[in-house]
Amino acid sequence: MRKFNVAVVGATGAVGEELFDILNKTNFPINKLIPLASSKSVGKHIEFANKEYDVIELTSSVFEEHEVDIAFFSAGGSVSAKFVPYAVEAGAVVIDNTSHFRMDPDVPLVVPEVNPQDIAFWRERGIIANPNCSTIQMVQVLKPLDDAFDIQRVDVSTYQAVSGAGKSGMEELVKQMQDFFAFKLDESSKETFFHQIALNVIPQIDIFLDNDYTKEEMKMVNESIKILHKNIEVSATCVRVPVLRSHSEALTITFKNNIDANQAKEVLKNAKNVTLLDDPKNRLYPMPNIATGTDETYVGRIRKDNFRDNILHLWCVADQVRVGAATNAVRIAQIWIKEYSDV
Numbered sequence: 001m002r003k004f005n006v007a008v009v010g011a012t013g014a015v016g017e018e019l020f021d022i023l024n025k026t027n028f029p030i031n032k033l034i035p036l037a038s039s040k041s042v043g044k045h046i047e048f049a050n051k052e053y054d055v056i057e058l059t060s061s062v063f064e065e066h067e068v069d070i071a072f073f074s075a076g077g078s079v080s081a082k083f084v085p086y087a088v089e090a091g092a093v094v095i096d097n098t099s100h101f102r103m104d105p106d107v108p109l110v111v112p113e114v115n116p117q118d119i120a121f122w123r124e125r126g127i128i129a130n131p132n133c134s135t136i137q138m139v140q141v142l143k144p145l146d147d148a149f150d151i152q153r154v155d156v157s158t159y160q161a162v163s164g165a166g167k168s169g170m171e172e173l174v175k176q177m178q179d180f181f182a183f184k185l186d187e188s189s190k191e192t193f194f195h196q197i198a199l200n201v202i203p204q205i206d207i208f209l210d211n212d213y214t215k216e217e218m219k220m221v222n223e224s225i226k227i228l229h230k231n232i233e234v235s236a237t238c239v240r241v242p243v244l245r246s247h248s249e250a251l252t253i254t255f256k257n258n259i260d261a262n263q264a265k266e267v268l269k270n271a272k273n274v275t276l277l278d279d280p281k282n283r284l285y286p287m288p289n290i291a292t293g294t295d296e297t298y299v300g301r302i303r304k305d306n307f308r309d310n311i312l313h314l315w316c317v318a319d320q321v322r323v324g325a326a327t328n329a330v331r332i333a334q335i336w337i338k339e340y341s342d343v
Contacts, residue, residue, distance in 0.1 A: 002341065003031035007068045007092070009083065010075030011035035011046055011055055014167050015097055018326035019072055020048050022295070026330060029337065034066045037075070058083060063090035070336075072329055073097060088126035093336060095329045097130045102223060104129070109226050111136050112331040113272045114143040118227075119335055128332055132216070133324025134158050134238065134247055135223040137297045140323075141316050143228065144271040145253065145264060153233035153254040156220065160205060161243040161288065164320055168192045170244055177242075193240060202240040214238060246288035247320040251313065258309040261302050268299050273323075278302050286317035294319055295327045 074097035108118035162169035176198035206215035278300040286298035305311035
């Protein structure tokens, strides 16, 4: 099998760390690994496959110098905007974890379980975009249900972990909890989030737009339509909760026709990379502590609406650093290697 020179931009970040773990566990065909980060991280090291690699400074010429074939970007939209063109110019296929290219009409936005065929459009710009973490787990659940029963509308409320804001988000929650138990929690302890996150929930993720939805909420709306290739109605309310890792979502799904909950369970039971956990009598349902560290999207609490026979309610949870970012990116790369790397 051909092996590839693989660069990871944002090598010292939360998603970068997970990328290395998943690349290792999947025996990704790596010829040379190139960990890239800003000049502040030069001098640091990363562990991969029982070897230590020096972190290399991200520059405009580094992709050509190392003959990079595949470049994973997870260092923020401004970094992708500046450096992705250099990676593409050097001949690399870019898999971008930021929001910068997601809604570009010439860039495929891909969840492998949903629209793997769109990877073929990587040739347009040399870029494949990774969707928002909350969008990924949602469409993994929606796609098989839509194929079987024809979805008309989705109303979703998210319960998003602090790690969605990166390492600083996790550190802020931990520090605030420590301060709370030391009786010294005050307003000065908030930097990453708009309000105190410890023992609180914040119904705002990202900035508000003119329609009073947040940018995060509109990402879920617009990205779902692009990925599913369907003008589905989506309304989202995104909430930050004091959980370290793994996003949860409550979905209310309206179908064209009447829906049977048991049939829906059977469809989801057979869906790829989806695990059904739905036994309410035994208190079995998805929770963040079940999903964290795994590469599955967990779904449960599946039930019909009490008033309308064409509405279904369910609950899903996934590790957003893995399923919602790193795992999805690696799965994209695996398909690209299999289907398109020799094109």
